[in-house]
Amino acid sequence: MADFTNRKVIVTGATRGLGRAISLAFLRRNATVIGIFGGNTEAAEDFRQECATHGDRLRLHQCDVSDYRAVEQFYSLVEQEFATIDVLISNAGIRRDGVLAMMKEEDWRRVIDVNLTGSYNMAKFAVQLMMKQKYGRIIFVTSPMAHMGFAGQANYAASKAGQVGMMKSLAKETAKRNITVNCVSPGFIATELLDGLSAEQLGEYKKMVPMRRFGTPEEVAEAVLFLGGAGASYINGAVLDVHGGL
Numbered sequence: 001m002a003d004f005t006n007r008k009v010i011v012t013g014a015t016r017g018l019g020r021a022i023s024l025a026f027l028r029r030n031a032t033v034i035g036i037f038g039g040n041t042e043a044a045e046d047f048r049q050e051c052a053t054h055g056d057r058l059r060l061h062q063c064d065v066s067d068y069r070a071v072e073q074f075y076s077l078v079e080q081e082f083a084t085i086d087v088l089i090s091n092a093g094i095r096r097d098g099v100l101a102m103m104k105e106e107d108w109r110r111v112i113d114v115n116l117t118g119s120y121n122m123a124k125f126a127v128q129l130m131m132k133q134k135y136g137r138i139i140f141v142t143s144p145m146a147h148m149g150f151a152g153q154a155n156y157a158a159s160k161a162g163q164v165g166m167m168k169s170l171a172k173e174t175a176k177r178n179i180t181v182n183c184v185s186p187g188f189i190a191t192e193l194l195d196g197l198s199a200e201q202l203g204e205y206k207k208m209v210p211m212r213r214f215g216t217p218e219e220v221a222e223a224v225l226f227l228g229g230a231g232a233s234y235i236n237g238a239v240l241d242v243h244g245g246l
Contacts (some may be wrong), residue, residue, distance in 0.1 A: 189242025
């Protein structure tokens with residue numbers, strides 16, 4: 001297994017769902033994790049207590065990733081403490097479903113702002129720090145919806161397709177500096193993003209998966225660990241599907 005001793009890893013959406021599993025996976029492999037959470041302070045405190053055994057290798061910061069100035073300030077604090085970072089996992093994401101003809105403008109904007117603009121904000125300042133040491137791993141958590149699309153998820157699908165396009169371009173921009181940029185694309189994973197779906201919907205979605213089950217956050221975390229490690233040095237501009245054959 002890859003060891004991340006002395007590596008600094010930023011994870012957005014770090015305290016719940018996929019982000020929680022990813023953060024734990026890196027902590028268990030000796031990384032220092034700088035986790036970002038949005039508005040759920042209770043979940044953040046629960047996660048902090050859960051990770052008490054990892055000592056001071058976990059830092060948690062509340063930050064709206066869609067707010068450029070807030071992200072800039074966050075990175076200023078990170079630079080003061082650590083000088084640079086090694087891995088960024090841009091995982092924070094939301095859904096606000098609705099058919100396009102009836103979708104509220106604020107629901108369109110908020111999903112794009114968090115999922116896509118948030119990824120831009122986080123990656124921009126990460127690259128600047130990584131260029132100092134000519135090393136880095138950037139991983140965007142996207143979705144098969146980027147190319148499949150679902151009725152009622154035009155905003156979500158657009159945001160995830162945008163992440164893939166941004167990743168492809170950024171991978172070419174940073175390759176000479178030994179900074180790789182990739183996506184992990186989880187399918188139906190048993191997290192709170194499935195909350196609100198009816199039992200009938202969940203059953204239909206499960207039938208779509210050849211493995212006939214939803215994935216676990218830990219299975220996604222393993223893929224992220226691989227792309228975040230030194231062994232993935234020649235994987236750049238790729239989308240790694242974690243969807244059970246969807």
